[in-house]
Amino acid sequence: AKRAREGVQVYVPDPVTGTSGSGRLRTMEELRTALDGDELRVFLQPQMDMRDGRIVGAEALVRWEHPTRGLLSPAELLPAAEQAGLLRPLTDRVLELALEAAARWWHEREMPVSVNLSAANVTDLDLAGKVAAALHRHGLPPRALTLELVEDTLMADPERGRTVLADLRASGVRTSIDDYGTGYSSLAYLRHLPADELKLDRTLTADVDRDPRAAAIVQSTVALAHALGLSLVAEGVETLATSATLARLGCDVAQGYAIARPMPVADFLDWLVASDSGLVDCALIPQLHR
């Protein structure tokens, strides 16, 4: 869009298309086609137990293999999905792909796959039913799935958020509070939140080995999480130094580039096998013993 402000032409590109107007409409149409067809993918990123280096989970992250523009990231595609009112069908598709992947490893290792929910899912009264049906289709028990909700989404409608989490959790699905530490939720709110895990945002984890104040926050969040019976996952772990500090501060699980980047499903399955045989180039493992 071109906006005239103070006589200056300001070009404001659309986040998805880099264009505006008809470009945006075209993207929404294309997204509808992509959802019906075979253009959405999930990439999987492993999560590692910081005590023993075991891989204990994987997060499914959506990608759009666009026919002409290549692989698009969530930052590019989620705003378009939201504008087009397609966040619910997007979650359905991601859930399907994530569970399809989990079904391929579940009989060998009972490791859950994590799927991100959006605000549109929290208002979906049928969410728990849809999730149960999807698990059933893939022959998976509820504990094969972790559903992540960001703190701010929960805070937008705390009552509803709590109910959704409670329903899912009652069905046996694991629940996770994502990007914890960036939003505005009060500590007291955690008291009533039916969750299994807290994912500490990477803005906090990234600085732990340089900033004593970040370390203090991480340490007290770990204590709080454990006192409430929650497992603590550190996200965005990029370096050995960070990971060593996070392990020392008591974080349970790490996820980040220091372990592996998100990968296509087939690559992830190979990576899992290689990591079992100690063949993965991951410098983290030997230093994990606290």
Ligand code: C2E
């Ligand atoms: P998130 O759920 O917090 O996912 C973690 C993001 O951090 C991913 O970005 C991942 O690629 C990135 N990441 C992982 N390790 C590192 C690291 O060591 N350093 C850095 N700098 N980044 C790291 P991605 O895939 O671009 O996803 C961004 C966000 O988009 C996600 O943040 C999540 O909020 C949202 N998202 C992704 N997939 C879905 C989806 O299927 N549905 C919904 N509703 N949201 C999704």
Ligand code: MG
């Ligand atoms: Mg997440």
Ligand code: MG
């Ligand atoms: Mg996160």
Ligand code: MG
């Ligand atoms: Mg995040």
